[in-house]
């Protein structure tokens with residue numbers, strides 16, 4: 001099971017049309033009000049051995065709060081940790097304890113630039129959110145852009161109606177080319193997969209929210225009692 005470590009909410013400047021965080025509830029910021037207790041709770045979770053992996057993520061872009069990222073990475077030292085980000089300029093971040101650096105892109109412009117995003121010595125993953133903008137990709141023209149892991153992600157409905165309308169109009173609908181790309185890379189050093197349904201991950205993760213409590217999933221508003 002993995003633990004999704006969720007950054008304290010900040011207004012996200014990226015304003016992605018398909019943002020999965022749109023419509024989600026906001027939670028208190030215990031990192032700000034009770035930092036020591038918040039970090040100690042996370043450390044206790046790490047020491048419990050309950051989780052195999054840790055995902056640094058959020059209802060906003062995690063790297064907006066570099067102090068939080070630094071403190072959390074410090075607690076997670078030596079663990080199998082992944083940073084999910086849409087910040088393509090990670091200058092100044094100490095990423096040596098990361099196992100996986102995961103960039104999400106939503107359009108062809110991001111794809112063409114992705115070869116030059118900062119990479120780490122461990123796993124570098126590119127997550128391609130399947131908007132219609134990627135309809136041009138074929139097994140002949142696709143390049144892994146220097147990433148050893150690629151995930152094609154089918155867009156998921158959110159808790160927000162407006163976002164869902166956008167998704168309806170702009171999501172890729174025919175995945176034949178994507179499956180052919182996966183086929184082409186089969187057996188190569190680049191691991192490529194398609195993620196068709198995030199909801200299936202039920203029971204495979206928990207969320208550590210900014211209020212310093214643990215939740216069974218992203219939808220539930222009641223913390224786990226332990």
Ligand code: SF4
Pocket residue numbers: 012013014015016018019020021058059060061086
């Ligand atoms: S970067 Fe993430 S949190 Fe920010 S708008 Fe985009 S999807 Fe939402």
